Amino acid sequence: MPTPTDPAPAAVAEPAPASSAEPPVIEFVDVEKRFGDNVVLKDLNFSVRRGERVTLIGPSGSGKTTILRLVMTLEELTGGYIYIDGEPLTHQQRDGKRVPVPKKQQKKLRTRIGMVFQQFNLFPNMTVLENIIEAPIHVLGQSKKDAVAKAHSLLEQVGLPDKAEAHPTSLSGGQQQRVAIARALAMDPEILLLDEVTSALDPEVVGDVLNILRQVADTTNVTMLIVTHEMAFARDVSHKVMMFDGGRVVEEGHPEKIFTNPEHERTQKFLSAVLGES
C-alpha cells in the first residue's frame, strides 16, 4: 500500500494528500438507507480520498451515524453501493443487477476499517491488554509477541502505559475510551470511524481524548470519518466538513469556510445553535 508522504504535523486543514490515480478510499454511490418506511439516507454520493479526514455534522437524526455504521457493515445497505479502495463493500452490480458481494470479500475489506464507539464497548471479560491484542492475534494472525509489543506502545501513546493489566470496569470513561482508540489502532486500519467518541464522557476528560485523536491525525495517514459535536475539534483536524440534514448533504467544504462563512441557511442555523450554546 503506497502511503503518500505527510510527515509534517498536519497543519490545520491542509488539502488532503492524495494522488488522483488511485480510487477514493471510501465512495458512496446513490446510497439509500431506510428502516422500514423511514428513509434515513437518500441518493447520497460522496467520496473520501486517502488520508483525508472528513467530519459529518448536523442535527441528530440527520443520518450521520448511520453513514459510519454502513461503512462498518453494522447496518444493511438498502440501496446503492459503497466502495472501499474501489472494491464493493456490500453489493455490486452484475449483469445490471444489484447483488450482494461474497461474505469473504466483505470480511477482507472490513479488516481495513476500524471504529471507535460512543459507549467504548470494551470487552469486560478481558483485561485492557487482552482487549487490544485479541483481534490482531486471532483475526490478523499476528504473533502474540508482536501484538503485545504493539499494544504496549499504543497504551503509551494514549497515556495509559500502566493500565495493561487493569480491568475495563475499573477505568474511568475517558480511560476506557482511550483504550478503545488503542484497540482500534492495533488493527492498523486504513479507515478509522469515530462515532461521537466524546459524547458519553465527563466534560473534563473530553480534551484528553480529543488531544490523542489530534495526535493520531498528525502522526499517521489514516483516513478518518468523524461524527462529533465538538466543533473546535472538527475545525482543527478535518480537511472537509459535510453538513447533513434529513439524510442529505446540505453543504460541504473546507472547515474554515463552513464554520466562518456558511452559505446555506440550514447550516447557519445549526452552527449558531451549537456554537452559541458553548
Add this chain to the structure above:
Amino acid sequence: MDWLEEQRQHLQALSDFSDRLIDGLLTTIQLTLLGGALAFVVAVALGLMAGAPSLWLRGPARVLIEFFRGISLLVLLFWMVYVLPLFWMANPDLPGEGLVRNTFLIGVVALGINYGAYGAEAVRASLTTVSQGQWEATTALSMSWPHKMRRIIFPQAWALMLPSLANLWVHLLKGSAIVYILPGVNDFTFELNNLRRPTDIWFSHALVGLVTYFVLALILTIFMQALEARAKHKLGRGPSLKEILSPDPPAIAPDAASSSTATLSTEKGSQARGETDASQTTGGGAR
C-alpha cells in the same frame, strides 16, 4: 406413648433400610450429575444453534427445542423404554441393543434432552441479552462468528445464564424422581416407596424424602451461586469468591472494594453501570 413407640419403630426401619436408601441416593445423584451434564451439553449446542445467523442451523435447533420441550418427560421415558426396543425386536441385527436395554442410560438421556431443551432457551436468551455494543465491537474488529462467540459473547452470557441453568438443574434433580418407573433403576424415590411399607407415607416421603431432596437442591444451588459469583467477578462486577468466602468479609459495598484507587468520576460511572447490570440480572443479587 403410642406415638413415641411408633417413631422408634420408624427409626428402626430407617436404619434397616439405610443401605438401600444410600444406594438409591447415589443413583439419584448420578442421574442428576450425568443428566445435568448431558442437559448442559444439549443446552449449549442447541442454544448456540438457535442463536446462529444461518437459517440452516437455526431451523433444526428450533424444531428440536420445541419438540423436546413440548413432550412430557414421562411420555419420553415410556417411548424410550417400551417403543424403542421394538425396533431391535423387529431387526435383531441392529447394533447397540445393550444400550437401549440399559434403563439407567435411558433415564440419563431422557433427562438430558428434556431439560437440555429448556436450557437451550436460557442459553439463547442470555446470548441476546449481551449488549448490542459488544456484538458491534466484535464486528468492528472483524471477528468471525465462532471466534466472537467463544471469546467475547459466551463468556459474558455465561454470567447471565447461570441463574436459569441453576433453576433447571434443581428441576432436573426433582424430575429425576420420575425415573423410578423404569424397571431396574432404583433411585431414591423408589427406595422411599420401600421404606413407606414398614413405616408410613408421612415418615418416608414427607420427612425423609423432603429433607433429603431439599438438602440436595440446596447443595446444587450453593454450587451454582458460587459459579455465578465467580463469573460476575470475571466481568469486573462484584467481589471474588475468595472475598466472599473469607471469614472476615470487608463491610463495604462490593463494588468499592475492587477499585479503591478510583477517582470520583470513576465511581459515578461504575455506579451507573452497576445499576443497569443489576436490572439485567435480577435474581442473581449479591449475597
